[in-house]
Amino acid sequence: MRTNTIAPPSDDKRWRIVQATMRRHGFAPDALIEALHSAQEAFGYLDDDALRYVGKSLHLPLSRVYGVATFYNLFTLKPQGEHTCVVCMGTACYIKGGPDVLKAIEDAAGVRKGETTPDKKVSLLVARCLGACALAPAVVFDGEMDGQLAPGQAASRIKEWMGDGN
Ligand code: FES
Known part of the structure; x- marks a missing residue:
């Protein structure tokens, strides 16, 4: 071996x-x-x-x-957005409200998972388990893990990225 x-x-x-x-x-x-x-x-x-x-x-x-x-189209290469947001949809995060967090982020960014905003500011992705289940629901914003997020908090982060009063 x-x-x-x-x-x-x-x-x-x-x-x-x-x-x-x-x-x-x-x-x-x-x-x-x-x-x-x-x-x-x-x-x-x-x-x-x-x-x-x-x-x-x-x-x-x-x-x-x-x-x-x-x-293989099962693989996603690093997305185009200036900022990258990865929402965990693994079991622990799913149970603790991951879908609501994802929905809030999708609404704030105006895109669905797997997409990048037309102005290329934000790319939104999902992961199966970020290895931080104690923080569920976990989200990684530009490589930084954040957890136990309410949907509104997550949406605010995205709105900050979108900037310009969007
Ligand atoms: S299931 Fe989300 S971090 Fe493990």
Whole structure:
């Protein structure tokens, strides 16, 4: 079995989830899809850091990783918006009001999950579990985890981003 000495891109503990998936597959190249899937579930989308980290860990060229990530439409690459909001819809967050938070954010931004506002200010995504269930319902605003949010609080954050009195 191969070992992995590649450090994750940051201290974010969600990388541990991705690492655990790769370890389960012995860091073998054919764990690629599972690893990308796991990263997407934890972060809501795949950015450069995630693709590089998975590629290095599985000893695969970046071109191959990008190829797979862009080929399957089950994968979402980092969205276009200036700001990114990821709402958790995992079980714990769902039970604690995740759907209401998502709805409030969708209404505030005027877009649905998976979309970016026409002015490219905000991209809205959902994740399956952000690894912070104690904070349910959890939302990540520009990479920063926030939790136990009321729908109105979440909507205010989005309105701040939209700015210009929109
Ligand atoms: S279910 Fe939302 S953080 Fe785990």
